[in-house]
Amino acid sequence: MNAAFVSIVEVGPRDGFQPIDQFIPTEQKLALIDKLYDAGIRRMEATAFVSPRAVPQMADAPQLLAFCANKPGLDVQVLVPSQRQAERALAADARHLAFVLSVSPKHNQSNVRRTPRESVEDFRAILSMLPADARVRINLATSFDCPFDGPVEPEEALALIEALVDISPQSEFCLCDTTGRVTPDRVGDLFRRAQARFPQVRQWAFHGHDTYGLGVANALAAYQAGVGVVDSSFGGLGGCPFAPGATGNVATEDLVWTFARMGVATGVDLTRLLEAAEEAAALPGACVGGRVRDALGTRAGQAETV
Numbered sequence: 001m002n003a004a005f006v007s008i009v010e011v012g013p014r015d016g017f018q019p020i021d022q023f024i025p026t027e028q029k030l031a032l033i034d035k036l037y038d039a040g041i042r043r044m045e046a047t048a049f050v051s052p053r054a055v056p057q058m059a060d061a062p063q064l065l066a067f068c069a070n071k072p073g074l075d076v077q078v079l080v081p082s083q084r085q086a087e088r089a090l091a092a093d094a095r096h097l098a099f100v101l102s103v104s105p106k107h108n109q110s111n112v113r114r115t116p117r118e119s120v121e122d123f124r125a126i127l128s129m130l131p132a133d134a135r136v137r138i139n140l141a142t143s144f145d146c147p148f149d150g151p152v153e154p155e156e157a158l159a160l161i162e163a164l165v166d167i168s169p170q171s172e173f174c175l176c177d178t179t180g181r182v183t184p185d186r187v188g189d190l191f192r193r194a195q196a197r198f199p200q201v202r203q204w205a206f207h208g209h210d211t212y213g214l215g216v217a218n219a220l221a222a223y224q225a226g227v228g229v230v231d232s233s234f235g236g237l238g239g240c241p242f243a244p245g246a247t248g249n250v251a252t253e254d255l256v257w258t259f260a261r262m263g264v265a266t267g268v269d270l271t272r273l274l275e276a277a278e279e280a281a282a283l284p285g286a287c288v289g290g291r292v293r294d295a296l297g298t299r300a301g302q303a304e305t306v
Helices: 012-016 026-038 061-069 083-091 105-112 116-128 154-167 184-197 215-224 252-261 270-281 292-296
Strands: 007-010 043-048 075-080 096-102 135-141 172-177 203-208 229-232
Touching (some): 061 075, 075 083, 096 116, 154 172, 172 229, 184 203, 184 215
Parallel strands (some): 007 229, 043 075, 096 135, 203 229
16 A cells, blocks of 8 residues: 555546537636646646547647646646657647557557557657656556457556556556446556566556446555556546547546545645536536535535545
């Protein structure tokens, strides 16, 4: 078990906003990011550099990145799926990239039109052009389950991790439950196997969806396996447009409440976070999740302190 602190990566401004069809005005996004920052969020996946035709909601990525860069103490990462998009992000002064590739060949082909091994070579190219003050996190989508082929065998994920570790052991590795169909036993098992096989990896992270209501349980399984970084989305917003059937991410407020009850610090003010989550949940077309907002009756100002 790791120390009684877990780092929350708020991915709502990227993963949460991404599937919403109606474009959210940039100023509204910035206001919500402000609220998250005021709630104590200090690590955030603020946007993605992707094709605006494929994901119109991310068309204002440079503006969001520039805004976040002026927030003292905020570690802002941006998602990139290819070398070309990484070049765009670096040109916009991004200094923390989250490179995404899929363990599942079918999902990787659907997402970026490349095989996983071709994406590994993209990652190698990105590292070669990275400025000295920049770093890359690796998001391994479909580490546990593929929306097209079902459960992914642990050895498939471990083989891809091995190829990436050989290139960049200093990177943070995030194992992603893209469909929300994994169970806590499999989460813990894969992380324990990965940590045992690759002790040189400096940091592991978990990214989960809440399709079957297991988002919090899976995050706890990762934490109990020694993982100190967990992704989540305020209001439970989310849903991968490239993974049919996947609903929102695990709600940040649900994780903060749960970890607080366990005596595990997150550095996040739950009351302020709930205010941001309420606004996010009201966005037209948002896929909303989570339980804590309803349980604490935030609209009546009855949110308990933790």
